[in-house]
Amino acid sequence: MTSTITPDMSAPVAISVEEQQFNDLIEADSRIEPRDWMPEGYRKSLVRQISQHAHSEIIGMQPESNWITRAPSLKRKAILMAKVQDEAGHGLYLYSAAQTLGATRDDMTDALIAGKARYSSIFNYPTPSWADMGSIGWLVDGAAICNQVPLCRASYGPYGRAMVRICKEESFHQRQGFEILLELMQGTDEQRQMAQDSVNRWYWPALMMFGPPDDDSPNSAQSMAWKIKRHSNDELRQRFVNMLVPQAAVLGVTLPDPDLHFNEETQQWDLGEIDWTEFHEVLAGRGPNNAQRLQRRRDAHEDGAWVREAAAAYARKQSARTEEMAAS
């Protein structure tokens, strides 16, 4: 029942009224809402995707928070704090969306800190220079926007609505990153070198954010049939590179791909081979910072336990007092 939504006409399978209603809603490009009936596979797929997405936002705070105390000016520090706060907010919107599907916040958090849940492999790369704040905004958030804009139309209502809010905020992230790089590129030779070095390190991992190539992406077809996903990984990656090339020209940086060239026939930028071994290594937990990111998340969760307990105790006390007052 969960493996296909298009009944095989040669061997008609009786499907339930609810399943028919679900199929009709998907077919009509309408939205599925939390209390609607949905196939188990659809629910599982969404919980997996939305919680991974939420974890990425939460872990994504770390590479940037690294620079808050070292931002080059008070203005940059304020901007960076606002951005990191946004990432926390994005994580919360998404956790809430996953919770409408029956996943609990505790289970999701536990899976993350136990190292059982995945998050975007991009956040396992280090941020050794200030220019990395620029590259993260321009390349990483840029790739995220490319991925996320079509998700605003995802067939699951709460996910789509969360994405609308997130996309609005991401455009600030991308622009501030671009501006950091632009300022460095207009600075000294040393600053230009710092910007270029950072772009060299982030370019390929950013392209990997779109996921494995289409012929190696087992969940894609079903996700597209369910209209959770609207475009294939390769299609979005291509769209992103087409946007990047003219932006890189404005910045005056070089994209570290000697094979990148304009294809007159397709009117697109053809890119060189992506090192998928690196992608799979990082995904498997063997990236430069995987262990550190998880350890930090685990510590934060444990260090914050007393705050959660105190808030719960206070709430219990308050409600007991209210009841007492009502009774007297």
Next chain:
Amino acid sequence: MTTPGDSAAEIWPLWEVFVRSNRGLSHVHVGSLHAPDETLAVRNARDLYTRRSEGVSVWVVPAAAITTSDPDAKGAFFESPAGKNYRHASYYSKSEGVKHL
């Protein structure tokens, strides 16, 4: 009827958040959050949903306090207006061309 996201397995209760974007407009549902009590729910709602001047007023409502129509009965429950197009101004066409009607 339980509210989606509200589960006995959650430590903190779920709150639905409504934001009035400007004077003269209604509060509109923007999303939900978890918080131990109403005071923290309002503060959390401010931080989560109004970081860019999205609102001048925030409501939080315990999700458990919301009563909803039965989703399985949506056809029957909302059936009554069907066939009653005389409730719409567009039903009355004879006045076409007459001004201010």
